[in-house]
Amino acid sequence: MRTQRMISVVCCHAEGEVGDVIVGGVLPPPGRTMFERMTAMRRDHDTLRRLLLCEPRGSVARHVNLITPPARDDCDIGMITMEPTEFVPMSGSNLICTVTVALETGILQMHEPETIVRVDTAAGPVRARATCRDGKCVSVEFANVPSFIDRLDAPLEIDGLGTVAVDIAYGGMWFAITDAVKLGFRVEPDEARELGVLGEKIRRAAREQLDVVHPENPDIAGVTIVQFDRPFAGVGQVSRNTCIVAPGRSDRSPCGTGTCARMAVLHARGAMQVGDSMVHESIIGSRFTGRIVGTATVGGRPAIFPTIEGRAWITGMANHMLDPTDPFQTGYVLTDTWGVSGSTSQ
Numbered sequence: 210m211r212t213q214r215m216i217s218v219v220c221c222h223a224e225g226e227v228g229d230v231i232v233g234g235v236l237p238p239p240g241r242t243m244f245e246r247m248t249a250m251r252r253d254h255d256t257l258r259r260l261l262l263c264e265p266r267g268s269v270a271r272h273v274n275l276i277t278p279p280a281r282d283d284c285d286i287g288m289i290t291m292e293p294t295e296f297v298p299m300s301g302s303n304l305i306c307t308v309t310v311a312l313e314t315g316i317l318q319m320h321e322p323e324t325i326v327r328v329d330t331a332a333g334p335v336r337a338r339a340t341c342r343d344g345k346c347v348s349v350e351f352a353n354v355p356s357f358i359d360r361l362d363a364p365l366e367i368d369g370l371g372t373v374a375v376d377i378a379y380g381g382m383w384f385a386i387t388d389a390v391k392l393g394f395r396v397e398p399d400e401a402r403e404l405g406v407l408g409e410k411i412r413r414a415a416r417e418q419l420d421v422v423h424p425e426n427p428d429i430a431g432v433t434i435v436q437f438d439r440p441f442a443g444v445g446q447v448s449r450n451t452c453i454v455a456p457g458r459s460d461r462s463p464c465g466t467g468t469c470a471r472m473a474v475l476h477a478r479g480a481m482q483v484g485d486s487m488v489h490e491s492i493i494g495s496r497f498t499g500r501i502v503g504t505a506t507v508g509g510r511p512a513i514f515p516t517i518e519g520r521a522w523i524t525g526m527a528n529h530m531l532d533p534t535d536p537f538q539t540g541y542v543l544t545d546t547w548g549v550s551g552s553t554s555q
Contacts, residue, residue, distance in 0.1 A: 263540025299381030301465010408453025424508020
């Protein structure tokens, strides 16, 4: 056996969505803030993302998170999230996986019945409350960064479909949210391929036709995920969705940042108020609970403070190696398994 590097990973999923966590073999990137560190990773170490996410080591259904020291004194750990086509400022399912791994592997000390973990993300600090019992992280509820809408009922022209109305909202990344039923979908597993293809069409159209920029960080720009929703079932009830992760596959979880973005839309429409909750269900039937716990303003825009609660499970451990003679140093992708476009970038 010969290797020029070894990367140790704890395998984990949150309500079905894979969010593996690097625990060894990667040094933290430079930067005064987590956003600067994420930018440094994207600029100088994108080969790491491709190595772990592309075949033959990874897949389009995998995310990988790097735990780093925090950039802020009031946080316990930092987190950088790598997805199939991008580094994202914040991800709910990945944060739940990262907190679970940090506590269950002893990176952070677990306290029962509850452990508070403050996570420094590229979107800002996030406070997580982990319910712990018998050495297990039973669930994680986190208070996300403020979430808000950019516009409602924005028309998009989609090739072969015509005009589709979308709500644009931020929940830690930018979402285009649309009504699945109006487009003829039930959001069921047998529709996953069709939803993935259409979601990519909508994402590309949104990036081309809509100028979407975070009012406080212009580097967070452009829609990166499309959310297909069944109609809102009401406060405290179960509402189904699926979020299409580029380059065109369904999030297996209900999507934490997507749930925050949807609650921002529902609040703007008067369907949810401070104190209200919703249960968001994924295409495979797994669930997150979202709550609106307060209001704020972001760059002069009305916003909500949302929380998300979900569960994660460690599934194994892996040591990824790279033989210097391996011809696929940064992996490869094929469209039969890698979404629609075969692209590894937005």
